[in-house]
Every structure is written in C-alpha cells, then in structure tokens.
Amino acid sequence: MPDVSFASYVKEILKTAEYLRDPELDCVVAIAPVLPGCLTQGDNFEDARDNLIAAIELWIMAGLRQGEEMPVVNGFRLAMAAQQLENLPSASDPVYA
Numbered sequence: 001m002p003d004v005s006f007a008s009y010v011k012e013i014l015k016t017a018e019y020l021r022d023p024e025l026d027c028v029v030a031i032a033p034v035l036p037g038c039l040t041q042g043d044n045f046e047d048a049r050d051n052l053i054a055a056i057e058l059w060i061m062a063g064l065r066q067g068e069e070m071p072v073v074n075g076f077r078l079a080m081a082a083q084q085l086e087n088l089p090s091a092s093d094p095v096y097a
Contacts, residue, residue, distance in 0.1 A: 017033075019048060035059050
C-alpha cells in the first residue's frame with residue numbers, strides 16, 4: 001500500500017466525493033464519504049468543491065492532532081505521521097496573533 005503526500009491524499013479523497021443539489025436550500029451539498037461526518041455546501045459546484053477541500057484538510061488535521069489513524073483511500077495511505085504535527089504551531093500560538 002503506497003504512502004502519499006498530504007496533497008495527493010486530499011486528491012484521492014476528492015475522487016470519492018459526492019455532490020448533491022438540494023432544491024429546498026438551493027445549494028450544492030458536498031460529501032467526502034470516506035471521512036465520516038465530512039460534508040459542506042456551496043452556492044454552486046465550484047464553491048461546494050472548494051469548501052469540501054477545506055473541510056477535508058480540517059478533518060485530517062484535527063484527526064492527526066488527536067492521534068487518530070487516517071483511513072486508507074483508494075489503496076493509498078497518508079504518509080505524514082501524527083508525531084510530526086506536534087511540532088507545528090497551533091492557532092493559539094503567538095505566530096497567528
């Protein structure tokens with residue numbers, strides 16, 4: 001099972017994405033079914049896809065920070081280890097102030 005970079009992993013997840021037009025809300029709902037609970041919406045397909053990319057990245061980062069193992073997607077595994085994230089600045093660090 002090959003390990004892939006963060007960007008390649010997100011691309012693999014996007015290959016599994018589902019997009020549904022919600023006529024009642026007049027929006028496009030975007031779902032990443034391989035990541036439980038990862039969904040978003042947008043006014044059109046492009047907005048929904050952009051929002052889904054952000055949601056996927058957030059889902060992955062939150063999971064890694066909590067030490068969760070990322071799912072294998074289309075036969076690919078995320079190469080980045082959770083331990084590497086401990087050295088990254090968090091939103092509460094002064095760098096972001």
